[in-house]
Amino acid sequence: MLRKFIVLLSVLLIVTSCAPTRESEEPEEIEEEIKEDEEVSIIPNYKVTDDQYQIMLPYQPNEARGTITNQVANRFDIDEMEEGLRRHSAKSFNPDDYFFEEGQYLTSDLIYSVIEKHNPNQDKLKSKKDHEQNPRIFSHILEQNYLQKTKDDNVKLSGASFGIALKSVYRYQLEEGGPYFEYKISKKEALAKGEEIAADIVKELREIEELKEIPFMIALYQEQSIASQVPGNFVQQTTVKKGADKLGKWEGISEKYVLFPSKEGKTDYVDDYEKVNTFGKGVGEYFPNYVGVIGEGLYIDDNLTSLSINIPIEFQGKSEIIGFTQYIYGLADKTFSKNHELEIKVTSVDQVESLLYREAGEKELNVHIFN
Numbered sequence: 001m002l003r004k005f006i007v008l009l010s011v012l013l014i015v016t017s018c019a020p021t022r023e024s025e026e027p028e029e030i031e032e033e034i035k036e037d038e039e040v041s042i043i044p045n046y047k048v049t050d051d052q053y054q055i056m057l058p059y060q061p062n063e064a065r066g067t068i069t070n071q072v073a074n075r076f077d078i079d080e081m082e083e084g085l086r087r088h089s090a091k092s093f094n095p096d097d098y099f100f101e102e103g104q105y106l107t108s109d110l111i112y113s114v115i116e117k118h119n120p121n122q123d124k125l126k127s128k129k130d131h132e133q134n135p136r137i138f139s140h141i142l143e144q145n146y147l148q149k150t151k152d153d154n155v156k157l158s159g160a161s162f163g164i165a166l167k168s169v170y171r172y173q174l175e176e177g178g179p180y181f182e183y184k185i186s187k188k189e190a191l192a193k194g195e196e197i198a199a200d201i202v203k204e205l206r207e208i209e210e211l212k213e214i215p216f217m218i219a220l221y222q223e224q225s226i227a228s229q230v231p232g233n234f235v236q237q238t239t240v241k242k243g244a245d246k247l248g249k250w251e252g253i254s255e256k257y258v259l260f261p262s263k264e265g266k267t268d269y270v271d272d273y274e275k276v277n278t279f280g281k282g283v284g285e286y287f288p289n290y291v292g293v294i295g296e297g298l299y300i301d302d303n304l305t306s307l308s309i310n311i312p313i314e315f316q317g318k319s320e321i322i323g324f325t326q327y328i329y330g331l332a333d334k335t336f337s338k339n340h341e342l343e344i345k346v347t348s349v350d351q352v353e354s355l356l357y358r359e360a361g362e363k364e365l366n367v368h369i370f371n
Helices: 065-072 075-089 108-118 128-133 187-205 262-266 270-286 318-334
Strands: 003-009 036-046 099-102 136-149 157-167 169-175 182-184 216-222 235-238 253-258 293-301 305-312 339-348 353-360 364-368
Touching: 003 270, 065 075, 065 108, 075 136, 075 157, 075 216, 075 235, 108 136, 108 187, 128 182, 136 187, 157 187, 157 293, 187 216, 187 235, 187 262, 253 262, 253 270, 262 270, 270 305, 270 318, 318 339, 318 353
Parallel strands: 003 036, 157 216, 305 339
Antiparallel strands: 099 136, 136 157, 169 182, 216 235, 253 293, 293 305, 339 353, 353 364
16 A cells, blocks of 8 residues: 655635625645555545544445445435444544545445345346245445545545445346346344445455554444335444454444324424424425425434435525525424534426525524525
8 A cells, every 4th residue: 555644735715605705815835755556645624513424535435336226225214324434433433533544345246245145146036935035135345445544644544434335125027027026134134134244355354464553443233125205224333443453342332213294203203203294384484385304313322413404496596595595494493402413405397596504502593605
């Protein structure tokens, strides 16, 4: 791997379209001679939020980029697996001490070979009984790298996280072009397979020179069905100590995404369901013919930690968007608790028109109206 040198660079994040213009400041010139086999890395001085990782620049794509889209069918699962793995990695690799980089060591060929190893002879399954006795549970492995700065202003790989994707629904055909059948996979069945894969993959990882000695965090993710409008979730995680090839103790993860409106939301999360419903009725008073709001809540340990709402509406002009956004501001402020994160997107046919968001504990909503 190329040796990396750090250049510290201040990055200004403009969060509103009406922010005043200002003269740009040139980064301080670096006079140190860099050898041809050394790579210059830049770390921004500022983080978007305190709990987010600073990301190494120039951005290095995942070595197995694109593999996940061939293995995980639901787009919501792909996004959540990436974001969720980074969120859970913070427990092992504190964002104050580590920098983030996409995985650089698991190649597509290695990932496919591990998938094939744990889903053998899939092409030989002919009957429903064959498929249901040998369901394909294991979908993908996602790698993320965590780096630290050294005393001589280099960076070094100091940890890595791996997410193992496991199906909740196995979808299969008995013949090409024929109908699809579905076999539901229990959490217990998925976890048993995930733990088996994790124990096996650690030995494979220790064969990679750069990964021989660093600590790992490994988390198991259970996907949703292909048609689900919300993602699945991580269900448990463990760590592997420096240089070790045995897993530590598994720890359960209690988190879940819930769709509003939905039968589950109405039955199991009544208070939040009613708030989203009240908010939707308020939107309907302003736009009687709108389609309806769609909400997604993330629950951790059965507590709502973030709520995202999408409002799809057709507008006649910019003034109408501004007026509606002002109305939504007041409606959201009196409807939703300030104890959780809140994000509201107002969308038209092909774009986001305005965005309202508030971090947990903040009093005021932030508003951005797009040009």
